[in-house]
Amino acid sequence: xxxxxxGSGVVPCNGRCAPGRGDRGLADKTAWCWGRNDKQQxxxxxxxxxxxxxxxxxxxxxxxxxxxxxHTCAIKTDGTLWxxxxxxxxxxxxxxxxxxxxxxxxxxxxxxVKVGAADAHTCAFVSGGDVWCWGAxxxxxxxxxxxxxxxxxxxxxxxxxVSELSTKANAACVRQSSGALTCWGNNIFGQLGxxxxxxxxxxxxxxxxxx
Numbered sequence: 001x002x003x004x005x006x007g008s009g010v011v012p013c014n015g016r017c018a019p020g021r022g023d024r025g026l027a028d029k030t031a032w033c034w035g036r037n038d039k040q041q042x043x044x045x046x047x048x049x050x051x052x053x054x055x056x057x058x059x060x061x062x063x064x065x066x067x068x069x070x071h072t073c074a075i076k077t078d079g080t081l082w083x084x085x086x087x088x089x090x091x092x093x094x095x096x097x098x099x100x101x102x103x104x105x106x107x108x109x110x111x112x113v114k115v116g117a118a119d120a121h122t123c124a125f126v127s128g129g130d131v132w133c134w135g136a137x138x139x140x141x142x143x144x145x146x147x148x149x150x151x152x153x154x155x156x157x158x159x160x161x162v163s164e165l166s167t168k169a170n171a172a173c174v175r176q177s178s179g180a181l182t183c184w185g186n187n188i189f190g191q192l193g194x195x196x197x198x199x200x201x202x203x204x205x206x207x208x209x210x211x
Contacts, residue, residue, distance in 0.1 A: 041085035068117030090151030091135035116167030140203030
């Protein structure tokens with residue numbers, strides 16, 4: 001359940017981003033992005049598409065990166081979380097809907113273990129296994145029982161002890177330390193693993209059948 005199945009450190013989306021790429025290697029802890037940039041998702045000052053890697057401005061000590069549809073987030077070695085790109089629906093988690101080419105810190109979260117940037121929302125879990133989501137909520141993809149956008153992280157009250165996280169489009173799934181697999185959000189194609197697509201969305205986490 002990772003965005004980097006081959007362990008390359010590269011996260012593909014409309015743009016691509018990688019921690020510590022280029023001539024300096026992973027030990028450098030900088031972030032580099034390239035590709036589509038119409039929503040400032042590459043973290044540079046202009047909005048031109050880039051055919052070669054460009055260093056994300058003002059970001060160092062990068063531990064991991066997740067690239068969504070039009071925004072990107074990075075965990076720093078101090079456990080803080082920083083996002084940039086399209087800010088619509090609050091997907092950057094900084095309390096506004098303003099877009100930003102400069103990484104801005106997600107409000108109220110520390111000790112981040114994993115982040116998943118999706119189409120218009122973002123989820124992360126922290127040390128201890130609590131899950132937080134923010135951004136668009138029209139498909140229930142924030143998992144907080146509601147279907148409205150949130151500009152800052154909202155804790156999922158029904159989940160704990162999470163060890164893995166994956167976000168895609170308008171849904172999310174987690175694995176708990178018990179091995180249980182739970183998903184929420186858009187279910188129009190049955191992507192939540194419930195054995196049906198009769199209910200188009202779930203705003204609370206539901207258990208995947210057979211796990």
